[in-house]
Amino acid sequence: MRRIAGRLGRQxxxxxxxxxxxxxxxxxxAAVRTTPQERYDQFAANWSALTGTVWTVRAADAADAVPALARRICAERxxxxxxxxxHPDLAALPLDAALAADGVAVVPWRADGADGADGFAADGADAAGPGSAWSRRSPLLRAAERCRLGIVCADYAVANTGxxxxxxxxxxxxxxxxLPDTLFAVVRADRLVTRMGEAFEAIRRDYPDAATxxxxxxxxxxPSRSADIENDLTIGIHGPGSVYAVVIEP
Known part of the structure; x- marks a missing residue:
């Protein structure tokens, strides 16, 4: 510490x-204030600059528009x-039925266990072996590992970082x-904030008790980005390599 202090000109x-x-x-x-349209424009610009795709739909049209976008992603990829x-916001959209019409099976991640995941989890278990570490994982986790699309409802979206x-x-x-290589995120427009600190403040306000x-x-x-010491960039190693977001406006 004395050597560091000396380098800083202190005795x-x-x-x-x-x-x-x-x-x-x-x-x-902290005093910067933005309008809802400015927040969306900034988020869309930053998300797109990162090679993400973003759409907007009206709340009145969401039940048809959001499943249609999910079907489009599945068809293209x-x-x-x-x-x-x-999530209740996702449950209000007929995503499962719309995707099933195209032959896309959907497993909901339920807090109470593996309802609906057993078929996915069992698929491929023979190849891994009944005593393998993979076969001992929870059915939900094994199902997620075998799905190529993850559908989430974002709690917040930060405009100035995308x-x-x-x-x-x-x-x-x-x-x-x-775990899936493609992410499809739904976020309500009223959940758009200007900067990261606003999101953390909202989380502290919504969850004041550490136990909850x-x-x-x-x-x-x-998309997930990883680089080694030689700055060789790889996309999609520690998360999805393709990301899509749809903002639901009032």
């Missing part, structure tokens, strides 16, 4: 921590299996957004 290390008269982001940044969060905020708890398992806090917070800023 001895500090005996007390430096004062911190300010906390949080600069006041000028040759997807025949999907897993979705057990980020989706997805909370995991109950029927909203984090594996739904992490979500088990994890997943921040999704475009």
């Amino acid at each position: 001895t290390p500090l005996a007390a921590p430096p004062a911190r008269p300010f906390a949080g982001v600069p006041e000028a940044y 040759g997807i025949d299996r999907a897993i979705r969060m057990d 980020t989706l905020v997805v909370l995991a708890h109950g029927g909203r398992g984090r594996s739904v957004s992490l 806090m979500p088990s994890s917070i997943t921040l999704i800023t475009g």
Whole structure:
């Protein structure tokens, strides 16, 4: 520490921590206010710059438009299996029936267990072996591993970074957004915020009790990107390689 202090031009290390008269982001940044349209435009621009695809639909048309977009994704990418969060906003949309009409099987991630996942989980178990680590995983997790589309309802969307905020708890398992190679996210326009701090403030407000806090917070800023020490970029290693978002406007 003395050597570091010397490099900083001090004879001895500090005996007390430096004062911190300010906390949080600069006041000028915190004071920025944006309109709903500005938030959407900024989110769409940033999400698209990250090679994501974004659409908007009116709430009155969502029951038809959102399943149609999901069917379009599956048709274009040759997807025949999907897993979705057990979320009331998704349950209000006839996604399962619409995808089933195209031969796409959908498993809901239910908090109470593997209802509907057994067929997916068992598929391929013989190849892995009855005593394998894969066969000992929960049916829901094994089902998610074998689905190519994950359907989630984002809790918030951050405009200035193009980020989706997805909370995991109950029927909203984090594996739904992490294991499939394609992500389809639904978010309400009133859940668009300007900056990340607003989303964290809202989470603290919605979950004041530590016992009820979500088990994890997943921040999704475009497709998964990974790079090694030589800066070789690879897409889709630690999460979906293709991402789609639909914003439901009032």
